Amino acid sequence: DVKVTQSSRYLVKRTGEKVFLECVQDMDHENMFWYRQDPGLGLRLIYFSYDVKMKEKGDIPEGYSVSREKKERFSLILESASTNQTSMYLCATVRRGLHYEQYFGPGTRLTVT
Amino acid sequence: QKEVEQDPGPLSVPEGAIVSLNCTYSNSAFQYFMWYRQYSRKGPELLMYTYSSGNKEDGRFTAQVDKSSKYISLFIRDSQPSDSATYLCAMSYLLPIIQGAQKLVFGQGTRLTINP
Numbered sequence: 236d237v238k239v240t241q242s243s244r245y246l247v248k249r250t251g252e253k254v255f256l257e258c259v260q261d262m263d264h265e266n267m268f269w270y271r272q273d274p275g276l277g278l279r280l281i282y283f284s285y286d287v288k289m290k291e292k293g294d295i296p297e298g299y300s301v302s303r304e305k306k307e308r309f310s311l312i313l314e315s316a317s318t319n320q321t322s323m324y325l326c327a328t329v330r331r332g333l334h335y336e337q338y339f340g341p342g343t344r345l346t347v348t
Numbered sequence: 349q350k351e352v353e354q355d356p357g358p359l360s361v362p363e364g365a366i367v368s369l370n371c372t373y374s375n376s377a378f379q380y381f382m383w384y385r386q387y388s389r390k391g392p393e394l395l396m397y398t399y400s401s402g403n404k405e406d407g408r409f410t411a412q413v414d415k416s417s418k419y420i421s422l423f424i425r426d427s428q429p430s431d432s433a434t435y436l437c438a439m440s441y442l443l444p445i446i447q448g449a450q451k452l453v454f455g456q457g458t459r460l461t462i463n464p
Contacts (some may be wrong), residue, residue: 265428275356277436277456285449319393325391333442334450335380339391343460 237312237328238262239340241326242295254313263336265331267309269293269301271322272342278325284309286330316347351375353454354437363464367424371437371455374418376437378439380450381413383422387432395435396422434459455461 242257258267270293275302280293282301288300298320302310313320323344327337361367366392368382380399384392396411398404398420402413410423420439426432436457440450 270454275456277352277354280451283451291443293383327391331449334452335377335382335393335397337392337452339393341391 239328239338239342241343242316243328243343244341245246245346247348248313248316249348250317252313252316252344252347254316256311256313256324256326256345258292258309258311258328258340260307261308261327261336261337262328262330263306264328265330266334267303268327268329268337269299269309270325270327271295272325273322281307283313285302298337316345318347321345321347349374350430351453352437352439352455355458356456358459358461360461360463361427363427363429363462365427365462367422367431367460369422369424369425369435369437369458369460371420372418373420373439373453375439375441375453376418378453379442380440381420382438382440382452383409383411384438384454385434389434392399392436418441420434428461429464432461450460 238261243342269281270278284303300312328341329337382394383395385395386392401415408425412421434457437455443449
């Protein structure tokens with residue numbers, strides 16, 4: 236059974252803190268993605284990675300960075316959290332060549348106060 | 349103008365009704381067209397995907413693509429309370445710099461409630 240896990244379901248952080256969100260998959264998928272989901276805006280791509288140590292900016296990378304040191308793990312880093320980064324963060328993975336079927340984790344609801 | 353537009357609803361219909369969910373898009377480079385379903389407090393999951401214009405049926409669900417009008421639809425027949433969820437359309441295009449990779453662009457999602 237396909238499994239994508241995210242480190243936390245709910246997270247509350249203060250403005251200016253450094254925040255780490257971690258995603259782990261057990262499907263040996265090459266491609267991994269980080270999205271944020273906001274009401275009325277849908278899912279927006281922050282960063283994605285198509286191989287270990289490889290990363291590409293998505294549509295809204297500002298204020299975020301990522302790390303992929305191992306194939307199964309993709310981390311999203313908020314260098315200095317701000318209130319406008321309060322959102323639902325979703326990680327997804329996909330096997331190369333089957334891009335239409337992204338497998339999502341359960342999401343992390345991040346609140347920055 | 350957003351690349352993909354989807355009516356966010358919410359949409360509330362009685363059990364057994366036929367539901368029609370729609371998206372329009374502006375980018376002619378989109379190749380694949382998908383519908384994802386997202387239950388409350390869960391991540392989205394793929395419901396259906398299509399590549400070409402026309403209809404694709406899977407049980408009570410039918411996905412329709414009209415590339416000439418840049419319009420896609422999802423029809424749900426004999427809707428059930430268990431169909432209550434947010435439905436997201438998504439479309440993809442090739443990323444030329446990364447072999448075999450495509451980028452997905454999602455609509456805003458339509459929240460659907462089926463009332464018993």
